Amino acid sequence: MTHIALLSQTSKLDYLGPMLQEAVPALRYSVWPDPACLDADVAVCWNTPPGLYERMPRLRLVHSIAAGVDNILPGTASAGLPVCRVVDEGLTRGMVEYVLWAVLYFHRSFDTALRQQRTRTWHRPTLRLACDCRVGVMGMGRLGRSVAAALRNQGYRVSGWARSAHAIEGVQVHTGQEALDGFLAHTDILVNLLPLTADTRGILNESLFSRLPAGAALVGCGRGEHLVVEALVAALRRRHLRGAVLDVFPQEPLTGDSPLWAMPEVVITPHMATMASPQAVVQQVSENIRRLQQGQPLINLVDVARGY
Ligand code: NDP
Secondary structure, eight states, rough: EEEEEEEOSSOOOOOOOHHHHHHHHEEEEEEETGGGGGGOEEEEESSSSSOOOOGGOOEEEESSSSSOOTOTTTHHHHOOOOOOOOOHHHHHHHHHHHHHHHHHHHTTTTHHHHHHHHHHHOOOOOOOOGGOOOOEEEOOOOHHHHHHHHHHHHHHHEEEEEEOOOBTTEEEEESSSSGGGHHTTOOEEEEEEOOTTTTTTOBBBBBHHHHHOOTTTEEOOOOOOGGGHHHHHHHHTTTTTEEEESOOSSSSSTTTGGGGGGGGTEEESSSOOOOOOOOHHHHHHHHHHHHHHHHHOHHHBBTTTTTT
């Protein structure tokens, strides 16, 4: 019998239990903080409470309920545990929609129109063609690649940035740290879809913002810890940046005293860009349990050492 532990210190994951039981024959589940979790052989996680894996002697697999794994990784490398994440068409589609909206918001000057409305100002912004708007996507992974292709299909001039080379028709992909300056210098709207790792934490900082052209905008939908909030606030206040659409924040929920709430240049959304459906999570977790039981290669395996 497989025993799944549903582990989270911030979310209620108990809804997944009955669905997993239906999908996997002979399965039992426990929900943290039930100490029975410590006997489980599979952990299904979001924001795992610290120090748990090492207290789970039977654990053979750590599975995310999401695309990102940063908040479930600590402790997996030392325990030599495989980690899987969710890769899902619907999740990708949600992110594409979110970014298309955010890019249109700046490209078609809806930000300007909304600000003018507050002061009852009637002034028609200049119409810019999509082909004159340069969108730079950081991260050419499952999400970044689809977002870049969708933006290209809408006529935008799209470039990407990743660690390794990617061939995406109509998208110029810059590779590595040494190519970052060139990528940023030609970006009017910067979309962050990097995973959170030791290398990318705090990457949206003063130095990066200063390398964007004056008047550039930010779409932040990777992880909150990529962003140095004070640097963004300063760049917006001195009008170097035009605005930001932010879905993720270093501290979530965003606290009431954050200066971001009151800035007219900023659109705040509550980590809603996209998410995997419970059905997709259950399908992928149960498939990986089947593979684990039959000694087959796992799907959507994460490189734990690399951090994504
Ligand atoms: P992937 O793991 O598929 O792709 C990550 C990409 O980032 C790869 O192209 C990788 O480069 C690149 N990358 C990683 N580290 C670096 C680095 N140091 N320098 C340059 N490029 C780097 O991730 P996904 O596309 O599936 O997801 C991206 C992130 O989106 C998730 O990790 C999660 O944090 C976030 N997310 C946010 C959601 C929201 O609702 N706001 C929902 C879902 C995900 P290479 O290709 O060379 O390896």
